[in-house]
Amino acid sequence: MREEQVQNAVKFLSHPKVKGSPVMYRRSFLERKGLTKEEIDEAFRRIPDPPQNVSNAQPAGTNQVVTDGQVQPLSNVQPQVPTQILQPSAAAPAGVISTLTRSRFHWSHALLAKSVVPRLKSWIRKVVFEEEEGSAKKTDSKPSLQQEAAAAAKTAAAAAADVARASQEMLLSKREEEKYFKELMNLIGMQVQEMKSMSNAIQKLEGNTHGRTHLTEQDHRVSAKSLRQPNANGNVDFDSYSARSSPPPATVEPSAAPHPKSYMEIMAMVQRGEKPPNIREINDLPPNPNQPLPNPHSAPRAKPWEVGQTQTSYSQVLQSHESTYGLNTNLQDNGFVNQLNGDSSVPWWQKKNVRITEIENEDELKRGSSGVLTNERPVQRSWVPPQPPPVAMPEAAAAIRQPKKTLSEKQVADDQLVADPSNAIDELQRITKISESGGVVDANGGSSGLSKRFSESGVVDTNSMSSGLYTSEIQEEQEAY
């Protein structure tokens, strides 16, 4: 016998909850825990508890019941009943069973209701019979025992009937609950249906307008499954409203990007089904779908990341390209320059970190372009800032400074301009634009000298022909200086 086990069992049995449970439960629990019968008995002995006596006296009756293979609750009831019956007091069984009924309804009780009554009756008959046969246990007269047994049986039956009634009530209440639940589900289902139909109606309305919107809510992904339109969740700002087709990007809730006011107005119009007034009917189909595609005018240019050179060398290429403008006769033909339409000048966008305050000449140029064709020197050198710009990128600034230094050293390179046809063309174009905006150059003057000049310079293009007039004018003027 293991003391530790016994002590554990004692602790278990001392627990108030355990004390309220039927003895057979306690026994079987301990058996399950691996205690031997001795240990269990010892534990029981140590607990000062009435049921202990009962359990001790039970063996004969309980064994019989247990070996019937009853459901646990059955054996629960029966041991107590017979022991009580065996004892003189007839009130006990009723008390026991009534406690049973008073306790919380348990499924076991329902089972009891079904199986207890007949079993009980048969068992009682058996016991009574046995009692009649074996006479050793009680000193009472048999008839009184029988009477008691009968009385006990009656009370037992009454109690069982109570149990049955109680369980029936329970079943009823369950059914009622079910009913309520079903009703609730129906109501919810109806609401869902209503909402669905509402959203469908709204979407149909939207579908009549041919527009699309920008969403600010993120949940159009959900609605994508239905019609790929966002849910109209009734926001005042209409941002969540959608038109026919799927919206483009949304912003994250809650910080939806504020849309422009006119955007809201247009959204509102579209929602109402109105078409904004400024839309034209445009036929944008190709007039000749079989239009042959052009031949490429120039070769594709290598990408900076494809070039085998490093990055710095690329920028060097760029700088040398800059330096060719209007300066050197030896054009570095790095493929950037010789394009009819291309720009080999050093435009403002190739300068890095140029601050506007330094480009005074450009301002002059702009003023000049509005009316008078002012002195051409600034025109040609207008993109050269008088002072070097403040340095944010030193190496770039240094690189930029170099070509401009050389430029400022040289005089106006107009003769080189002419000598270099492509540069001339660009210059011509630019000047053409200036003069078109109101220059005072007289196109008629010097035309006789022009053709000679043109044939000398070899400029053939008709475009530059007309603007060549201006060049010659400029040159004449400059020569006059």
Added chain:
Amino acid sequence: MPVFKTPFNGYAVKFSPFYEHRLAVATAQNFGILGNGRVHVLDLSPAGPISEFAAFDTADAVYDLSWSESHDSLLVAAVADGSVKLYDLSLPPPSNPVRSLHEHTREAHSADYNPVRRDSFITGSWDDTIKLWTIDRPTSVRTFKEHAYCVYSATWNPRHADVFASASGDCTVRIWDVREPGSTMILPAHEFEILSCDWNKYDDCVIATASVDKSIKVWDVRSFRVPLAVLNGHSYAVRKVKFSPHRGSFIASCSYDMTVCLWDYMVEDALIGRYDHHTEFAVGVDMSVLVEGLLASTGWDELVYVWQHGTDPRAP
């Protein structure tokens, strides 16, 4: 720095790969909700002002465009009615467009020309598909249909001729190889819609994604569980990202917070430039391939700005 005012709201801007002074702008009337569209081809002049070389009207909004890499005068436009239009600048406007390819069933939202093979282009659409086209064929070569929601952007890999990436409203980026039947990789890059993606021109496995969640994430596609960098700083959805063609770690981005930002994702403090010149959503941004540091942006305020990084776009 010059500004160009477009009559409609700007949607995209792209520099020409052939001419440094040329760029194209996609615009849409009424913010792209409902109305016509127009493609502008603009020329920068050395003197300053931007002039319009050509303009083409479309029946519906133009959401994106891409210059041909093979023909200096060809331009592809993605139109909101689902069509893809091809314009030839060597022809006068009445002869344009030269092609109208109508296969997408929803709005065509992006167009990108292959910079390596130079013979094909891809278009991404709100019909969840990406289509591959060549300019000589009237129908698409292939359709890539795997995304579960709108494809907002599709971009070619700058080094691998057959690889491209697509960003979608289903919160994933997919990498595709034209030679493969399906996507080769899926990046669940964000928790929200991904509006744009672009490849690093100097590291062919690095890709940047821009999302509604206001962040830009830079990924190495080989290990896409954790991003290389997360760039926070925009206060609203980031609409477009573009890797610099000149500096491997520079990224330009534009956002609904009306700013254009420049980032260096290799650096701790990644934000290296912020331009708030727009007064409405900044929707398109581009960095010139031919001129280092040249940026262009457009937005719903109907303005197109071109400026050098480090300068003030609004300076006259």
